[in-house]
Amino acid sequence: MSIPRALLATSGLLLALTLTACTSAPAETISEEPSGCNGVEVVVNFGVLDGTGSTTCVDISGDSAKAIDVVHEAGFETEGTATYGDAIVCRVNGLPSPTEPVVVEGQAEFTESCADMPPAFAYWALWQRSSAGGQWEYAQSGLGDLIIKKGESLGLVFTTGDSTPTPVSE
Template sequence: MKKTLRTYAPGALALIAALALGGCAQAAPSASSSDTPSSTPLSSTGDCSGVTVVVDFGTLDAEALTECVDADASLAASTVMQTAGITTEGTVEYGDQIVCRVNDRPAADETVEVEGEASFTEACASMPAAYAYWALWVKPTPDADWAYAQEGLGSLQTAPGETLGLVYTTGTETPTPGS
């Protein structure tokens, strides 16, 4: 039996460990309709007093997105994405802790090609290929550096002033949103 060694970007192993140690998603408190956050497109120079969302589709053929989600208290990252109008899909094995698709990309019938690697279609069964996956990033303030998220989308909490980023990462480099 041949075994394949899979390597992941920094933070991915911490996420796997957190999942194994009980980092399951916690239900977000329900909000009344008057407390429901809203989203507005954010220009590159715009200020966001809530949570900024940046989605970089990398090699997938789609335009990058930047949104501002109104928030005056902590929100689940999954709620922030949903409010911003960004759909995410998790995996069968890890649920919404691992992001498999963003706005249906890569599509279930889309062939993902990465130079030097075997092409494939993403089934969203378990962990994605180490050379083609959605990386989740956080930034505590606008002038801070990006940090690889230590929790999955399903359990990560965001606060006003923070930025949440998703980047479709291919190859051996792990780019930050907007880089």
């Protein structure tokens, strides 16, 4: 499914503005020692969801690869939304469940349908880091379009509440 660039840019800007408006404290920044990964480091944190996070080094052929392929090679299955496809990550390894409610303090319970944009208080944040010792930055493209280079890191964090934590190696 092809998403017009203007729509994707507007969606990303809207999400970024929503997150900025909802964030009461700056995003936590984790500076880590170099991991020794010669490919792409993939860090997945499930937060309040009942999933097992991990940090995995994925070898890629060539200098770069599509982020979605790297995440899948790391052993994680992703699902996009009906409206935005793989530009928005709705589920990782089946979570949040399509049948069990997500509980976030201060919000009404909800069940994620993956029909449209997830709520600003409970969604998968996509992060990118240009080097092992660098700072995490919010990805500027969706998982399906993002190109990641060898030596970079990619993070998926299920974010809840009013702050957006950066990935933490597990």
